[in-house]
Amino acid sequence: MDVQEVLQWADELLLTKTGSHLNSLQQAVLAGVWNSQKYREIADEYHCTEANVKRVAGTLWQLFSTELEEKVNKSNFRATMERYYISNNNVGNNFAQSKFYGSSINLCGENRHSGEATQNRSPSTPSNQKAKKRYDFTEAPEFAPLYNRSNEITRLKGWMLDEKIRIVNLCGLPGMGKTALARELVEQIKENFDCILWRNCTNTLTLQCLKTQLIEFLAANGEIQLPSLIDYLRSHSCLIILDELQELFASGELAGTYLPDCQDYGKFWEQISRSPHNSCFLLISWETPTEIVSLERENRHCRSLKLGGLGESAVDILDSKGLTDSDKWGELIRIYGGNPSWLNIIASTIQDLFDGSVDRFLSYPSLFLGDLESRLQGYYQRLSASEKLVIRWLANQESADIFQKPAELALSDAEFLKAVQSLKKRGLIEKVTGNGLSLFAVQVLFRAYLIGGGND
Numbered sequence: 001m002d003v004q005e006v007l008q009w010a011d012e013l014l015l016t017k018t019g020s021h022l023n024s025l026q027q028a029v030l031a032g033v034w035n036s037q038k039y040r041e042i043a044d045e046y047h048c049t050e051a052n053v054k055r056v057a058g059t060l061w062q063l064f065s066t067e068l069e070e071k072v073n074k075s076n077f078r079a080t081m082e083r084y085y086i087s088n089n090n091v092g093n094n095f096a097q098s099k100f101y102g103s104s105i106n107l108c109g110e111n112r113h114s115g116e117a118t119q120n121r122s123p124s125t126p127s128n129q130k131a132k133k134r135y136d137f138t139e140a141p142e143f144a145p146l147y148n149r150s151n152e153i154t155r156l157k158g159w160m161l162d163e164k165i166r167i168v169n170l171c172g173l174p175g176m177g178k179t180a181l182a183r184e185l186v187e188q189i190k191e192n193f194d195c196i197l198w199r200n201c202t203n204t205l206t207l208q209c210l211k212t213q214l215i216e217f218l219a220a221n222g223e224i225q226l227p228s229l230i231d232y233l234r235s236h237s238c239l240i241i242l243d244e245l246q247e248l249f250a251s252g253e254l255a256g257t258y259l260p261d262c263q264d265y266g267k268f269w270e271q272i273s274r275s276p277h278n279s280c281f282l283l284i285s286w287e288t289p290t291e292i293v294s295l296e297r298e299n300r301h302c303r304s305l306k307l308g309g310l311g312e313s314a315v316d317i318l319d320s321k322g323l324t325d326s327d328k329w330g331e332l333i334r335i336y337g338g339n340p341s342w343l344n345i346i347a348s349t350i351q352d353l354f355d356g357s358v359d360r361f362l363s364y365p366s367l368f369l370g371d372l373e374s375r376l377q378g379y380y381q382r383l384s385a386s387e388k389l390v391i392r393w394l395a396n397q398e399s400a401d402i403f404q405k406p407a408e409l410a411l412s413d414a415e416f417l418k419a420v421q422s423l424k425k426r427g428l429i430e431k432v433t434g435n436g437l438s439l440f441a442v443q444v445l446f447r448a449y450l451i452g453g454g455n456d
Contacts, residue, residue: 003034006081010060013067023138024216029057033077049204133194136217140198140241143187144180147340148313152305153185159303160239160280161192167273169283169292172307173427173443174379175341178284179243181307186241186282193239193280201247207264214240230275238279245285251382254422256290266291273300286379288425306427309338318358321347325359332358335367335444342445345371367448376449383426386411386419391428391442395450399432399439 010030011022022030032042039057043050057074064072064080072080159165170178190196197217199205211229218232219225226232248262249255258265269291272281283292288304295302310317314333315326317340323329336342349370354360361368369376383391393409394400405416420440423429432441442450 003031005085006030006034009081010064013063017063017067024213025053025056026060029053029060030077033057033074036078039074133191134217135190135196137196137198139200139243140186141179141183143183144177145340146177146180146184147310147316149177149181149184152181152307153188156185156305157189160282161189163303164278164301165280165303166277166301167269167281167283167292167295167303169285169288169296169302169304170307171283171285171288171304171427173337173339174286174375175339176307176309177340178307182241182243182282182284186239190239192237194236195238196241197238198241198243201242201244204247204259204261205242206261207268210242214238230271230277233272233277233279236279239282240279241282241284243284245283245289246287246382249287252384254384254387254418255287255425256422258289265289269302270295270300273302286426293425309333309336310340310343311338314338314340314343317343318347321351321356323347323350323356323358325357328358328362331362335448337443337445342372366452367445369445369449369452372445373449376446379426379428380446380449384419384422386415387423390416390419391423391446392450394429394440395442395447397441399434399441401437401439 007022007027007030010026014026015021028042028045032039032045039053040050043053061072061074061077064077068080068084070080156168156170159168170182172178186196186198195218197214199210199213215229215232218236218238226235232238248258248265250257250259266289269289273295283289292302292304296304311333312330315329318326318329318332321344332346333343336346349368350356350358350361353368354364380388389409389411393406402417402420405411405413409416411419420429424431424440427443428446429440429442432439441447
């Protein structure tokens with residue numbers, strides 16, 4: 001018995017239980033554990049975090065434990081499989097009869113197959129047949145409620161389908177519904193692309209790993225290997241969605257500052273936007289990469305859409321929660337910036353503590369943040385030291401002129417302006433007009449958090 005037979009069996013088991021084949025990280029985990037590798041060694045070879053390897057392994061051990069009706073873990077995995085191979089006829093037959101598609105394991109690529117793709121694929125597609133469309137939504141979220149975003153969807157469709165924009169950046173504060181919007185958008189336009197791949201950056205997806213995953217996915221039909229990723233993007237009409245892109249950025253730094261292992265993404269975006277091809281990258285993030293801002297200003301096949309609040313249409317959320325005092329709903333929506341996630345959370349709080357009365361909630365002596373406080377704190381902790389100084393100064397005023405920087409603010413003029421610019425990129429401050437001047441003010445809810453003691 002060898003590891004390939006184990007992978008065959010595991011692949012068929014996963015397909016039966018989830019509708020998806022083993023991806024290459026799962027293959028790497030099983031092969032590595034079989035060969036007595038430590039999780040850290042597997043992670044190093046795969047170019048991902050040890051935590052990611054442990055998470056994937058834990059899911060596999062749980063699946064195997066359920067199937068074999070005994071506890072399976074890293075320590076006993078090989079011994080358990082060898083024992084079952086020898087003693088259990090059914091499992092032995094499964095091992096023997098399984099047909100494993102592909103004999104090599106790429107320890108960085110994701111070699112994933114969506115349900116749609118694998119049902120239409122065969123291991124050896126004849127070269128004279130047109131390749132099937134391939135969609136990989138294994139990391140895409142389930143469909144979530146999408147409020148009135150028809151204008152945004154229309155604009156994004158125009159960029160991606162009509163103008164053939166190569167990089168579309170969808171940004172905005174957490175909770176605005178960026179991922180839900182992207183999921184609905186992709187569903188509506190998927191027939192316009194040959195290949196679609198959805199990836200999350202929550203485990204620090206390095207550029208080399210992303211490239212390997214893309215090439216592996218795009219070359220899945222046994223085509224002649226092309227020289228580079230750009231060549232694949234030229235030969236296919238691809239849509240690549242990268243969600244949670246802010247996870248590639250360092251916490252405690254100015255907005256858009258890459259982690260050490262992800263700094264090569266900057267040049268990658270420039271290459272993608274400047275090189276002619278038929279594909280589109282859809283980026284979803286709290287923060288906009290600096291290169292994207294520059295490329296957009298140069299009109300280099302790059303567009304950004306900052307997703308704002310719902311405005312008046314947010315009343316549907318409050319109505320669905322059974323809140324009263326509808327004449328006060330507009331004020332509640334303004335305070336929470338029309339953010340659908342924030343409004344859902346605070347609406348539940350109003351029901352729990354104020355019997356659904358928005359008037360009573362707003363009449364409370366101070367604005368109660370409730371379960372939102374921890375979320376705001378997490379966002380605040382991402383700020384650089386200079387941003388924290390500036391935003392605390394701004395929060396103590398309704399609005400401020402950046403020419404009135406106080407002397408006690410221990411920042412040079414350049415550091416001060418960089419911090420202001422970074423806070424604006426994050427959506428935490430906004431321009432307001434006063435006395436004919438362009439002033440800056442902190443977002444209402446975040447200001448309440450800071451005044452209420454949200455600081456270091």
